[in-house]
Amino acid sequence: xxxxxxxxxxxxxxxAGREGRLPPGQYFTEGFPxxxxxxxxxxxxxxxxxxxxxxxxxxxxxxxxxFQGLPxxxxxxxxxxxxxWSKFDxxxxxxxxxxxxxxxxxxxxxxMAFCDGDYTTNLAAAxxxxxxxxxxxxxxxxxxxxEHGGPARLLVPHLYFWxxxxxxxRLDLRERDEPGFWETYGYHMHGDPWREQRYAGD
Amino acid sequence: xxxxxxxxxxxxxxxxxxxITRETGSVVTIALDPPDWxxxxxxxxxxxxxxxxxxxxxxxxxxxASAPGEPPAITVERLEDGEVSxxxxxxxxxxxxxxxxxxxxxxxxxxxxxxxxLLLLAGGSGIVPLRSILRYRQQAGSDVPARLLYSARTWxxxxxxxxxxxxxxxxxxxxxLTRAQPPxxxxxxxxxxxxxxxxxxxxxxxxxxxxxxxxxSFVETAAAALVSLGYPAARVKTERFGxxxxx
Numbered sequence: 001x002x003x004x005x006x007x008x009x010x011x012x013x014x015x016a017g018r019e020g021r022l023p024p025g026q027y028f029t030e031g032f033p034x035x036x037x038x039x040x041x042x043x044x045x046x047x048x049x050x051x052x053x054x055x056x057x058x059x060x061x062x063x064x065x066x067f068q069g070l071p072x073x074x075x076x077x078x079x080x081x082x083x084x085w086s087k088f089d090x091x092x093x094x095x096x097x098x099x100x101x102x103x104x105x106x107x108x109x110x111x112m113a114f115c116d117g118d119y120t121t122n123l124a125a126a127x128x129x130x131x132x133x134x135x136x137x138x139x140x141x142x143x144x145x146x147e148h149g150g151p152a153r154l155l156v157p158h159l160y161f162w163x164x165x166x167x168x169x170r171l172d173l174r175e176r177d178e179p180g181f182w183e184t185y186g187y188h189m190h191g192d193p194w195r196e197q198r199y200a201g202d
Numbered sequence: 203x204x205x206x207x208x209x210x211x212x213x214x215x216x217x218x219x220x221x222i223t224r225e226t227g228s229v230v231t232i233a234l235d236p237p238d239w240x241x242x243x244x245x246x247x248x249x250x251x252x253x254x255x256x257x258x259x260x261x262x263x264x265x266x267a268s269a270p271g272e273p274p275a276i277t278v279e280r281l282e283d284g285e286v287s288x289x290x291x292x293x294x295x296x297x298x299x300x301x302x303x304x305x306x307x308x309x310x311x312x313x314x315x316x317x318x319x320l321l322l323l324a325g326g327s328g329i330v331p332l333r334s335i336l337r338y339r340q341q342a343g344s345d346v347p348a349r350l351l352y353s354a355r356t357w358x359x360x361x362x363x364x365x366x367x368x369x370x371x372x373x374x375x376x377x378x379l380t381r382a383q384p385p386x387x388x389x390x391x392x393x394x395x396x397x398x399x400x401x402x403x404x405x406x407x408x409x410x411x412x413x414x415x416x417x418x419s420f421v422e423t424a425a426a427a428l429v430s431l432g433y434p435a436a437r438v439k440t441e442r443f444g445x446x447x448x449x
Binding site: 002003004005006007008009010011025027033034035036037038039040041083084117118147181182184185186199200201202 | 211212214216251252253254255256258259260261262263285289293298299300301306307308309310418422425426428429435436438439440441442
């Protein structure tokens with residue numbers, strides 16, 4: 001039982017009728033804060049590729065042009081950052097991870113996402129298949145800005161947003177779940193905002 | 203292992219506020235006495251939870267301002283449209299209870315063994331985790347050379363002003379004031395940019411380790427400028443507001 005904070009009045013609530021979309025411990029924001037561990041990488045499209053590997057072995061790779069030719073979807077979702085802001089109805093454009101894995105023709109229980117800037121994050125394959133995850137290159141009707149992860153980032157909106165790795169370049173399919181960047185520093189291996197899985201042990 | 207938080211989960215505990223120190227017109231430092239503090243590293247943060255009479259809770263994270271070995275303290279800037287920061291900086295009193303858990307985070311941290319030279323770039327309340335690093339460097343007797351460039355709106359907005367003025371041996375502190383400067387101001391003026399950093403930062407060949415903390419525009423500009431000046435991206439660690447920017 002938490003002690004009452006004398007004199008504290010809770011103010012920021014989700015807009016009326018949408019309270020149920022705010023996970024525990026989160027607050028509603030209209031902004032789009034930026035969080036990252038290092039300088040923003042800027043890979044020009046002509047050098048950009050996206051690849052699927054299995055156990056580190058090359059399986060399938062797309063150039064930027066080829067990637068733009070894949071069937072893309074418009075996605076409108078709520079996003080939840082572990083630093084406690086949530087943003088509703090964000091509009092993205094991207095390619096479903098289902099499409100990418102189907103074209104690669106591979107399968108495994110776990111995935112490690114590799115990004116420019118040496119960022120990694122681990123995911124269960126079940127969390128990024130079945131229409132639950134995309135590689136997004138558009139935001140708000142335009143291209144995805146570099147500081148928000150452009151040219152392309154992972155979008156896994158049902159998990160805390162650090163799992164939606166910015167500047168993603170490769171998905172490596174694996175037999176075992178291993179911690180990525182923030183997971184090594186004590187953040188949760190799964191990161192479900194509705195179960196408030198912020199840190200290891202939550 | 204890097205992550206302190208890996209030690210079997212972080213539980214909420216009720217700390218006593220032992221002192222509140224006003225740093226500037228909008229910033230306070232809150233000294234805390236938690237019943238079970240495992241110790242923290244320089245640069246880590248902690249989570250704070252407030253509960254109102256209806257049982258509503260609000261959580262935020264704040265950078266730890268004190269050095270490792272000291273009791274935890276946080277420095278909080280009042281944000282006018284905020285929910286938690288006006289309470290912490292205006293309502294909270296010494297002797298009150300405050301729920302917290304931590305420490306959290308293991309990347310934006312510095313240990314004497316990490317070496318240097320250190321380049322610390324602070325924008326506004328982004329000074330907080332960098333102050334923990336500087337304080338720790340002093341207390342640990344480290345001789346790693348350190349340069350701090352602190353960007354603030356005005357001289358009155360500079361947090362820890364007296365403490366920073368007291369650092370000498372091996373520490374160079376410089377300021378840039380972006381909005382207004384006192385008469386006779388001899389420091390830098392204007393927002394941080396590559397030209398300013400070229401003059402203040404260690405040359406790339408020095409192999410410096412950079413920590414940048416502040417608002418997004420400050421961090422983006424400073425980090426990109428260091429990379430342009432030849433700093434390897436892996437030697438540039440960034441944190442946006444160090445958790446102090448939450449509402």
